Amino acid sequence: MNEHLLELRGISKSFSGVEVLHEVSFTLHPGEVHALLGENGAGKSTLVKIITGVHQPDKGEILLGGEPVHFSDARDSRQAGIAAIYQELSLFPDLDVAENIFAGRQPVTLGGRVDWRKLYAEAGKLLDSLGVKLDLKQKARTLSIAQQQMVEIARAFSINAQILIMDEPTSSLTLHEVDDLFRLVRRLRAEGTAIIFISHRLEELLALADRVTVLRDGSYVATHPMKEVTRFGLIRMMVGRTITDLFPKQDVTPGEVVLKVENLTRAGSFYKVSFELRRGEILGLAGLVGAGRTNVARAIFGVELPTAGRIQVEGREVRITSPQQAIELGLAYVPEDRQLHGLIPAMHITSNISLPMLAHYARMGWLRDTRERKSAYEAACQMDVRANSIWQLARELSGGNQQKVVLAKWLSTQPRILILDEPTRGIDVGTKAALHALMSKLAAEGIAILMISSELPEILGMSDRVIVMREGRVTGAFSRAEATQEKIISAATQDVATIGITL
Amino acid sequence: MTAQNPPALGTSPATRRNLLWTLVRFREAGISVFILILVVAITLRSPSFLTVDNFEDILLNISILTIVALAQAMVIITRGIDLSVSSMIGLVAMMVAFVVKEHPEMPVLFAVPLGMALGAVLGTFNGLIITFGKVPPIIATLGTLSIYRGLVFFYSQGTWINSFELPRSFKLLSKGTPLGLPNMVIIAIVVAVVVYYFLNYTRTGRDIFAVGSNPDAAQFAGIRKQRITFLVYLISGLLTGLAAVLWASRFESAQTNTGLGFELQTVAAAVIGGVSTSGGAGTVPGVLLGALLLGIIQNALPLVHISPFWQLAIQGVLILVAVVTDNLIVRRAQRTRK
Numbered sequence: 076m077n078e079h080l081l082e083l084r085g086i087s088k089s090f091s092g093v094e095v096l097h098e099v100s101f102t103l104h105p106g107e108v109h110a111l112l113g114e115n116g117a118g119k120s121t122l123v124k125i126i127t128g129v130h131q132p133d134k135g136e137i138l139l140g141g142e143p144v145h146f147s148d149a150r151d152s153r154q155a156g157i158a159a160i161y162q163e164l165s166l167f168p169d170l171d172v173a174e175n176i177f178a179g180r181q182p183v184t185l186g187g188r189v190d191w192r193k194l195y196a197e198a199g200k201l202l203d204s205l206g207v208k209l210d211l212k213q214k215a216r217t218l219s220i221a222q223q224q225m226v227e228i229a230r231a232f233s234i235n236a237q238i239l240i241m242d243e244p245t246s247s248l249t250l251h252e253v254d255d256l257f258r259l260v261r262r263l264r265a266e267g268t269a270i271i272f273i274s275h276r277l278e279e280l281l282a283l284a285d286r287v288t289v290l291r292d293g294s295y296v297a298t299h300p301m302k303e304v305t306r307f308g309l310i311r312m313m314v315g316r317t318i319t320d321l322f323p324k325q326d327v328t329p330g331e332v333v334l335k336v337e338n339l340t341r342a343g344s345f346y347k348v349s350f351e352l353r354r355g356e357i358l359g360l361a362g363l364v365g366a367g368r369t370n371v372a373r374a375i376f377g378v379e380l381p382t383a384g385r386i387q388v389e390g391r392e393v394r395i396t397s398p399q400q401a402i403e404l405g406l407a408y409v410p411e412d413r414q415l416h417g418l419i420p421a422m423h424i425t426s427n428i429s430l431p432m433l434a435h436y437a438r439m440g441w442l443r444d445t446r447e448r449k450s451a452y453e454a455a456c457q458m459d460v461r462a463n464s465i466w467q468l469a470r471e472l473s474g475g476n477q478q479k480v481v482l483a484k485w486l487s488t489q490p491r492i493l494i495l496d497e498p499t500r501g502i503d504v505g506t507k508a509a510l511h512a513l514m515s516k517l518a519a520e521g522i523a524i525l526m527i528s529s530e531l532p533e534i535l536g537m538s539d540r541v542i543v544m545r546e547g548r549v550t551g552a553f554s555r556a557e558a559t560q561e562k563i564i565s566a567a568t569q570d571v572a573t574i575g576i577t578l
Numbered sequence: 579m580t581a582q583n584p585p586a587l588g589t590s591p592a593t594r595r596n597l598l599w600t601l602v603r604f605r606e607a608g609i610s611v612f613i614l615i616l617v618v619a620i621t622l623r624s625p626s627f628l629t630v631d632n633f634e635d636i637l638l639n640i641s642i643l644t645i646v647a648l649a650q651a652m653v654i655i656t657r658g659i660d661l662s663v664s665s666m667i668g669l670v671a672m673m674v675a676f677v678v679k680e681h682p683e684m685p686v687l688f689a690v691p692l693g694m695a696l697g698a699v700l701g702t703f704n705g706l707i708i709t710f711g712k713v714p715p716i717i718a719t720l721g722t723l724s725i726y727r728g729l730v731f732f733y734s735q736g737t738w739i740n741s742f743e744l745p746r747s748f749k750l751l752s753k754g755t756p757l758g759l760p761n762m763v764i765i766a767i768v769v770a771v772v773v774y775y776f777l778n779y780t781r782t783g784r785d786i787f788a789v790g791s792n793p794d795a796a797q798f799a800g801i802r803k804q805r806i807t808f809l810v811y812l813i814s815g816l817l818t819g820l821a822a823v824l825w826a827s828r829f830e831s832a833q834t835n836t837g838l839g840f841e842l843q844t845v846a847a848a849v850i851g852g853v854s855t856s857g858g859a860g861t862v863p864g865v866l867l868g869a870l871l872l873g874i875i876q877n878a879l880p881l882v883h884i885s886p887f888w889q890l891a892i893q894g895v896l897i898l899v900a901v902v903t904d905n906l907i908v909r910r911a912q913r914t915r916k
Contacts, residue, residue: 088586149797150800153798153800165794165795165798166792167788167791167792167793167795167796167858168791168792168793168858169787169790169854169857169859170784170787170788170791171860174700174784177798178784178788178795178796178799178801178803179781179785179788179799179800180799180800181781181784185780187780187781188780189778189779189780189781189783191779357684414756474673481579
């Protein structure tokens with residue numbers, strides 16, 4: 076008799092040479108809520124995608140009900156009774172609630188005609204059994220996020236899922252909605268469904284989950300019954316690593332305040348964010364993905380307009396309404412997603428670097444090539460971009476070198492304030508060290524740097540000061556000396572109401 | 579949570595009972611009102627517009643457009659487009675007319691399945707390029723738009739097939755009225771009914787909407803996306819082939835430029851009728867009304883002494899109005915979601 080509904084043994088997975096999962100094991104019992112916990116990049120999402128057949132493991136095996144199984148795509152795992160609700164919801168916005176539940180599996184009459192009456196009746200029954208009230212004929216486009224989630228859960232149940240995977244289902248719900256979701260999850264558990272629940276909110280997991288498995292840097296750490304662990308214990312398991320001297324921040328005496336943000340608010344994404352940034356300083360902005368850090372950066376750079384609050388640049392109060400204006404004020408923003416926002420992959424290095432400053436190189440609308448080329452070359456050299464020539468296309472470069480081009484691009488605008496959003500995400504260790512050295516050098520030259528990072532070692536190693544955000548609010552501020560992994564994680568995951576309780 | 583108390587109808591802005599909003603939101607209602615206003619206005623200027631004869635004329639004129647626009651609508655619902663329909667009409671009309679001319683002894687009804695089969699072959703080619711060749715639909719069908727038109731010249735060696743070369747029975751195929759209405763109008767109605775049933779009452783039909791609404795989710799839901807995509811281009815060819823036979827019969831000829839520019843009218847009818855250019859939405863009644871609106875404008879311009887040269891410009895304005903309102907609807911719906 077096998078008590079494991081699902082068992083993963085020694086799962087390893089690499090993407091383009093980088094190992095993201097190393098020998099991870101995991102078991103799931105029927106009728107349990109099993110929390111999967113780990114920092115950003117610990118490998119939770121990859122593990123989920125392996126369970127659902129979106130990715131195939133390089134090594135290791137998956138057993139379902141004691142039998143080895145192989146899922147070659149998401150359809151296979153669905154047929155085996157595994158349903159997943161991802162962070163990005165997968166509904167059909169133009170179809171109504173009932174049809175979304177049965178999409179691809181509509182009940183048909185003997186003649187092959189879609190039986191609409193039965194479809195609505197069954198959808199209604201299903202939602203009733205889940206205790207969810209929704210207008211069956213409402214288009215998915217017009218539902219709230221919470222309602223959309225309910226539809227996804229209903230869909231999972233219409234295929235009689237024995238295993239339900241929920242990836243951060245609560246991240247965009249209100250407290251009240253979370254309560255409803257938990258009630259539903261408990262009910263499903265009582266009926267024997269096994270649920271894998273991913274969340275960064277430790278309190279939630281402590282309240283809801285039966286067992287917890289912790290991953291760290293792609294490796295399995297431990298599995299414990301939830302009753303036997305504490306909040307603090309969980310944080311320790313998540314962090315539990317030593318910081319190497321990979322992050323060399325030169326000591327600089329910070330100069331005058333160049334950027335002052337007071338009570339900056341953008342309704343719906345962040346609230347009352349205040350901080351100061353000084354010349355020569357690196358201010359780390361820590362927090363979990365989705366905490367609103369990027370939104371703050373975008374607001375300062377004039378991409379998303381804040382709804383309240385004040386920004387001072389070099390002592391002058393400003394209202395930044397466009398990136399052009401931000402650039403003129405001496406700001407530069409290196410966005411998180413290089414491919415999407417930072418680089419034009421099909422253009423060569425020179426054009427990428429000169430892009431924000433084209434007006435400078437142009438006379439009466441005509442580009443003056445030599446000047447453009449010269450400054451691009453200088454910026455590329457300064458950033459130590461490794462390429463065949465400055466005419467190489469950006470998309471042909473490695474991730475690290477792409478990031479250097481993006482930096483070179485913004486440095487060519489001679490910024491006094493540099494905002495870096497996840498500057499080393501997805502970059503190999505060697506280039507990472509080089510980028511850190513560069514950042515340190517730039518700070519020493521007097522540039523003020525606001526660095527958003529989800530990697531704690533980077534935050535701790537590079538920052539002169541650290542502020543932590545959680546759910547759109549600043550929940551902690553630490554000097555370099557005060558900051559520890561535990562304090563930062565605690566501030567990033569704690570409920571806003573309980574700040575102040577020390578570990 | 580709102581899931582416990584679903585918003586009562588009338589409280590959320592998306593469902594507010596506002597006449598203008600309803601007209602904008604339900605395209606069929608909006609376009610019907612627009613057509614009514616147009617009919618009244620034209621009739622005031624020119625009473626001969628509102629006669630049974632004239633109306634029959636309009637129906638006759640939009641039959642072919644309706645058939646192809648319905649096919650086009652299915653393609654657009656999957657986020658694609660079929661620009662090659664006009665050249666398919668040219669090529670199929672030429673080939674069918676040639677066969678009919680060479681074999682007057684052949685039962686004339688045979689021309690219909692022949693045309694549909696030829697169209698299906700051309701549509702299959704489009705579908706293969708798009709699904710297997712992974713070419714974006716607009717590029718693929720732009721290519722076959724030229725290729726098929728080239729084949730018309732190749733096949734016909736630049737000659738025309740004229741009225742006197744075609745048997746009378748073939749000419750009556752579209753215009754005969756054994757059932758009271760011209761055959762062509764009846765065929766268009768039948769096609770509309772079949773397409774309506776197909777889109778709303780078969781799984782495959784629903785899959786077409788699912789694929790257009792969220793292609794990735796469709797795959798997760800176990801829908802074979804490629805197969806659906808292929809199918810809509812096949813259907814497009816099939817219905818266009820039918821339209822081509824009717825075209826040759828109605829205009830009693832097949833020329834090298836038969837159907838030239840027609841693809842834009844089919845897209846216009848679909849889009850004006852509320853088929854969403856971003857996929858996932860569209861209705862058969864909407865497309866019918868879109869075609870009717872275009873037909874009325876075409877018919878009425880000479881009656882109210884506006885140069886027919888304005889027709890294209892008016893068509894363009896209508897398309898833009900339709901697309902802009904679509905965008906506004908989407909934006910508004912998304913705003914109410916938060």
